[in-house]
Amino acid sequence: MPEPRFNLGSTFATPGALQAMNRTGDDVTSFLVRHLRGDWGDLEEHDRRENEYSLTHDLRLLSAYHLKDGTKVWVITEADRSATIVLLPSEY
Numbered sequence: 001m002p003e004p005r006f007n008l009g010s011t012f013a014t015p016g017a018l019q020a021m022n023r024t025g026d027d028v029t030s031f032l033v034r035h036l037r038g039d040w041g042d043l044e045e046h047d048r049r050e051n052e053y054s055l056t057h058d059l060r061l062l063s064a065y066h067l068k069d070g071t072k073v074w075v076i077t078e079a080d081r082s083a084t085i086v087l088l089p090s091e092y
Helices: 015-024 028-036 045-056
Strands: 010-013 061-066 072-077 083-087
Touching (some): 015 028, 015 072, 015 083, 028 061, 028 072, 028 083, 045 061
Parallel strands (some): 010 083
Antiparallel strands (some): 072 083
16 A cells, blocks of 8 residues: 555544544545555546646645435645645635
């Protein structure tokens, strides 16, 4: 398994994201692990390249994943790696 590529810091999830995952049976941990290992999910290639750049330049990291019912969730890690949040795009 790939090693973690950065620190998540404190982790949070919004009520909307938690409700959506409870509804579908998806596990928030699986998305956090994918994000931590650099599996950016359902991003365009230019966004993937931006994340790779951001890893070495201490910028914000963004991943996008889809739940079993197609609902999109974002995972965002702050530039200083102090916190990571799982949220619905509409909650941004």
